[in-house]
Amino acid sequence: MEWFTADGYWLGRLVFQKALAVVYLAAFLGAALQFRALIGERGMLPAPEVLRRTDWRGAPGLFRLHYSDRFFAVVAWTGCAVAVALIVGVDNRVPLGAAMALWALPWLLYLSIVQVGGVWYGFGWESLLLETGFLAVFLGNADTAPPVLVLWLLRWVLFRLEFGAGLIKWRGDACWRNLTCLYFHHETQPMPGPLSWFFHRLPRPVHRAEAAANHVTQLLVPVLLLTPQPVASVAAGLMIVTQLWLVLSGNFAWLNWLTITLALPVIDWSPLTEPPAQRGAPVWYEAVVIAVTVLILALSYHPARNLVSRRQVMNRSFDPLHLVNTYGAFGSVSRVRLEVVVEGTDDAVVHPGTVWKEYGFRGKPGDPRRLPRQFAPYHLRLDWLMWFAALSPAYARAWFGPFVERLLENDRDTLRLLRHNPFPGAPPAQVRARVFRYRFTTWRELRATGCWWHRTFVRDFLRPTRR
Template structure:
C-alpha cells in the first residue's frame, strides 16, 4: 500500500477544482483592488502611510515583506505580481507544473497578500481579508493533478465555511433583537454599507416576505452548515443551499468578496462523482502527506480560541487570533441600523464662505450621494474609501485617523485621491474650501420615484466638518 493513500480521494476532484479556480479569481480581484487604490490610501503620500505605520507597530504584530523595504514602486510590483500569479492559477497553471511548484505558487500568493493586509491598517480591517488569507493558506496544501485531493484539507475547508456561516448566525441571534423577531430586513437593504442596483427593490418587497427571508437565513446559517459534514449527497445539497443564499445576498447589495468567497468555499464540498466516475489521480508522496498531517494538527490547535469565541456570550466578529490570519472568527451584521446617514463632501472656489456660497459635491463611485443616481454593482471589487465613509457617518471616531488627510488631499487636488472618486467638481483647480455635511438618507417610495426620478430622499442633519482650507493658506476677505 502506498504511503498516505488512506487520506487522498479522487472523489473530491471537482470540489478542489471549483475551489482553486474560484479562489484564484478572488485573489485576482483583491490584488487589483490593492494595486489601483493603495497610493491614495496607504502609499508614501497616502492618508495613512505604510512607512509611518511600520515605525509604530512591531514586526511580531504585523509581519510583512514590506518591513524589508517599502516604496510605492515596490508595493505596486508586489500587487501586480500577485494579480498576474492569481490570473495564471485561475487559468490552470497550477496543474501544469510539478506538485512542489504548484504549492510554491499558492504560497507566494498567500505571502504577498498577507504582506499587504498586515500594513493595510483600517482600510483592510474587514473580515473578508482574513477569510481570503485563511482560505488561501489551506489552498497551498490542496495539491494539483499530480495527486488526488487530500481528504483532510477538504474537510478543513468545510470546517472553515462552517465557522463562517455558523458564526454569522450566532452573532445575529445574540445581537440585534430584530434578528430574533424577524424584522431586520425591514431596514437592512436601506441601511447596509453599500447598496446595489437591486437594493431599492429588495427594500420594497412585502414585509411578510422579509420575515421569511430572515427565517430562511437563520436556517441556512445555524442548521445547514452541520450538514456539510454529512455523507454525500447530503453535503452537496447543503453546499447548494449555502450557494443559493449567498447569491441572494449578492443580488441585494455590495459586500466586496465576502459572499463570493463563501460560495467558493461551499463548492469545495461538491461531490465529484455526480459527474460520473472521477479521474484516477495518483496517490500523494510521503513528504506531501507529512505536510498535510502537520497542517491539520496546526489548524485544529489554532481552532481552540475561535471555538471558544463561538461559544461565548460575548462573541466577537471578524477577529484574527494570530498575525498570520491562519484561523479566525467571522460574523456580520450583529446589529442592523434603522436609519441611514451619509456624509456629503463639498467644495467651493470662493475664498470665504458666506450664506450665498455655491458648494459643489464630490461624488463617490459606490456610496450614495446624488439622490437620482441608482446604486451600482461593484462587488466583488472592494471600494475601500466608500466603505469607510459609511462607518464615518455612523461616528466621527471611525474617521479620526484618515478623514482630515482625505480633506487635505482634496484641497491639494491630489490625483491619486481623486481617482478614487466618481466625480471631481473642480477639474481645473483645487477648491479653496472643503466642508462635509451629514444627511439622513432613505429610499424613496414608488410614488416618489415616479414623480421625482430620485431613488433617495435626503434631509440635512448637521455639519460633519466646517469649511476648511489648507493650513497656511491666507484667509482673504470677501471683496
C-alpha cells in the first residue's frame, strides 16, 4: 500500500527514536539507583505489598512472576543497557521484527516497574513514557519508511498532552485566566532549578506574557498539529521552544524532554537531506500497524471524552497497560511555598539547649544559601513527594513514618537519596520535621545575606520521634 509509509519522515523518526532512548535511559537509571529505599523489600512502600493488594488484571507485569530486589535490579539495569543499545542504533542494524522486539523490551520492563511503584510512580510522565514507548515499537527501522498511521498516533499523543494541559489550566485556577499564575509559579513549583530565582524576579508584565503564551501554545497550537506542512512543523517548533523555556525555569523530570521528543517527528525534515533507499513494508507489518491503530482509536474514547468534560481529570490511565491516557498539570497554582524540613538530634531527651541538625535533600529547597540545582530529566522521587507532603500531610501518610524510621537507623539505602547526612557516625537519637514557609529573596537580600531563600517557621509536621 503506497499510502502506508512516508519516506520524507525517516530523519524525524530517527531523531525521535534517539531522543526517546535517552529518556528511557534516564528513567531506568533513576529506578536502578533509588528503588531499594523506596519500593525494595525493606523500602518505605515495599513492592511485594503492592503486588499483594493488586492482581494480574489490574496491574500486569514481570514482577507478577517473581519479585526480589535482585530481580528488580536486573530489570532496571537491563533497561539501561537496552536504552544504550537503542541510542547507538542497534535497532537499525537488525531485521524489522528484531527491531520491534528490541523496542518492546524497555516498554515491558518499565511497565513492570510502574505497576509496583505505588505513589512513587504516580506521576503523569510515567504513563506518557509508556504510551509513547508502546507506539515506538511499531515505528519501524531502517528496513522501511515510517508508517503514516503511527506518525499520526504520535501526533494524537502530543495533541492530548498539550491540549489537555491547556484545558485543565483554563478550567481550573482563576489566575490562569487573569494571567497572574506566573507571579507565583516559579517560586512555588515542585522543584525549582538554578534559574528559577531569576525567572521569578522578571517584571510582572513578562509573567503575564508567559501565561498568555502558555494558553496560545497549549490551546491553539495543538490544533495546528493536524494541519498540512509546513504549518504542522511550525506548530511543533513552537512547542519545542516553549518546552525549552520550561526546562530552563524548573525541574520536571523528563516531562519537557519527552514532549520535545514527541514534537520531533511532526517536523518535516526532508529539505535537509534526501531519504535513503528503503524497501516496501512487509504485509505482516502493515497488518500489525493497522490492528494497533484500531486498538488505540478504540481506547481513545474515554481520554477524548475527558478532554471535553467539565469534570476533566488529569494524569489518569484508562487501561492497565497505560496505552492511552489523559494528561495535565497545574490546574491550580500554590501562592505560598511550604517545605518540610527534617532534623535530628543526638539528645535522648529534648531540652531548651538541644541542637537539631538538618538533613539535606538533593533537589528540594533546604539550606537558604544553596542555589537550586538542575536534575531533570533525572527524577528525584523522594524530593517530589516531600513537596506534596508540605501541601498536605495526607500525601505522606503512607511513607513518611517509614522514612523517619530509616533515618533513625541510618539506613544506607535511604541516606543515599539525600545530599547530606548530619549523623555519619551513628544514628540520631530523635528525628523531627517542621514546616517552613519559603520565599525567594529579593536582589537586596541576596546581596546582603548570600541567601537565595528566606524561610519562616510555620508549624510542626512531626514532633520529636525516637526509634
